[in-house]
Amino acid sequence: MPEDGPRPICLSVLAEGGLHEFFAAREADGAALGALMLMLSAGRKKGARLWVRQEAQVREAGMPCPAGLVELGANPAEVLLFRARDVATALQAGLESARCAALGAVIIELRGEARAYDLVASRRLALAARASGVPVMMARLGAPPMPSAAQTRWKAEALPSRALVAKAPGPPSFELTLLRARNGQEGLRYCVEWDRDARQFLPRSIPDAGWSARRATSLSGVVVPVPVHRSGTPDLWSRAG
Amino acid sequence: MWCPFLSTDRARRISGPGRDERPFVLVEKAKGALRIGAVDAKAAGLGLRLGMMLTQARALVPGVMTEEADLAADAHLLHILAEACEIFTPLVALRGQDGVILDISGCAHLFGGERALGQAARRRMQMIGVQTQAAIAGTPEAAWAFARFRHGTLARPEAEEALARSLPISALDQETGTTLALQRAGFKTLDDLARRPSHSLSARFGKTLVEALRRVLGQEDIRITPLRPLPAVMAERQFAEPLGLKETVLATLERLAGDVMATLEARGEGGRTFEASFFRTDNTVRRILIETAQATRETASLMRLVRLKIEALTDPLDPGFGFDALRLAVLHVEPLGEAQPHLDDERRVAEGARDLTDLVNRLVARFGRENVQRFVSCDTHDPALAGGTAAWLSSAPTPWPAPVPEEPPARPFTLFAHPQPIDVLAEVPDSPPLRFRWRRVLHEVTLAEGPERIAPEWWREASPAPDTRDYYRVEDANGHRFWIFREGFYEDTTARPRWFMHGLFA
Known part of the structure; x- marks a missing residue:
């Protein structure tokens, strides 16, 4: 990275040891959530990453490709993959791992509504993560944000990448919105681009003004349904947990 | 030990007692006729022989009962008999289709001498419902001959x-x-x-x-x-009274583990695979296999894994009327040096590594060995084969190349096991698509890079030789990135090229 380049973004709210949730804004954003969490855990705590992936997610989005992990700057030799057949197994394995202080991070991907992941389950995970100092990153795919014991809750969304020469797609870019944080920084928005060589996020501007409008009207992608009829739902998101 | 009437005994076991009065034969089809495949004691006494045609047998003994022979079930029963005999010695072998041979060198005194052991073994077989003839001799072949012709010999x-x-x-x-x-x-x-x-x-x-x-x-x-x-190290305990309480069983197992670990320590080794066998009074044996990611000789950690494994059993460990013996065997050992005190930094690394293997052990014991995987690389340029996953316990770490700096990711984050067909609209041949439809959703392509031509590995005989693939990295209007390929060429007039979705980028 050049000296006068943009300063890397430090997502300081992702403090070590704690439960952090990431909700895919749309169905199609879910595929990259695992990658996003591997990136977010880079350069923090040392140690192997334990990645709990549900079989349903393997069917839906494919099997992680080690060459692809290398291309994102991760070391596949440092990743333990746990294949869980259902949500309950994923949570049990995640909790077991969250107690192991030797890990660098625990990454869990849950698909769908996942009723087993309730306040009690998330509280257990959060306590285990705080006791061991291992950050637990929970990806939620195809589920609306729900109250939980997580320290921070994020909405993650893919951003169009910076075009390279000959209109080639550039490095991965994301838009992260902080839905909830214990220290009250809700609503913070980050537009970031992954700098694989330095293993850090760089700030990134939204490509053009028409982008948001175009995304809103776009055909592709499934928008996560928000239960509008439930009274007090928005308050629930911001307060409970 | 010879089971002269194994097959008929098996059939009797199924049908239950009460049918024992009449002579009984099992028939099988051979050389175009129904022939006798097995006889019971009564039928043998009446002159019925193996290989005799059934019609002939019926003429000799009008009231003979018949049933169809089942060789697989016979073999299974013999296996059960052999397993039940393992309570006496770990060296148990099958002899032919109707015999079990036990090597009792050095274990007879545990059961009150050779004669008592022989009687106990025959009693066990009797309980299962199989008649036996047994003999004890210096070599397995001699014992086998005596069992058949001089039943009850103790040479x-x-x-x-x-x-x-x-x-x-x-x-x-x-x-x-x-x-x-x-x-x-x-x-x-x-x-x-x-x-x-x-x-x-x-x-x-x-x-x-x-x-x-x-x-x-x-x-x-x-x-x-x-x-x-044969296990490398083994410890076992037999009980005068069957043991039923789970806690007592586990406490006994812990004592056995202590014995085993002491032996391992004296030999400078550690165990990788442990097997606990639970012999039930009704002659069934339950076994629990514990695998560890690293050689160990810590009793406490082994017992933790045993408990986890027992809790996670889908078919719970049912003591029935109790267990009358427990055995703990180490099937696979590795050299393991004395634990050394490390310098501060080294110790932290070593402890971290140990914590990690402990975690792997726990996950394997609770959820199964295939669920905990690591990434392994293969030496091939085919992206679908270049890297995969394998069970953590059965693979070793492999090195990974560094990515090309300042280039965007060239390989996707996830790959589909089977590429999924997509409908594509391309502007001109050999150009990336303008838009494509995948899983019924239309994607407008805004950015694209390619083609990257990946030819099949024709030099590998096993590969089914698919067509050459042209891969494109594309990004749609929403910022999602895909890895798609075209199979075949536009110049080829016989078959239209087909497009597939192979992977997803971050």
């Missing part, structure tokens, strides 16, 4: 050969033709045969006859090949 070492010499020729267990030829030649007992020079026998009947003779006479000893590999 004294000095008298054994003389006793063996009095056995009939058929005790050699040779082919029918050979036995018949020998009998016609006037040989009646093994003694007659042993007096002849061995070279003339082997010239006429082949080497196997001489070998068999020497083995039965105890002049040559072969070791049996046990049913299950």
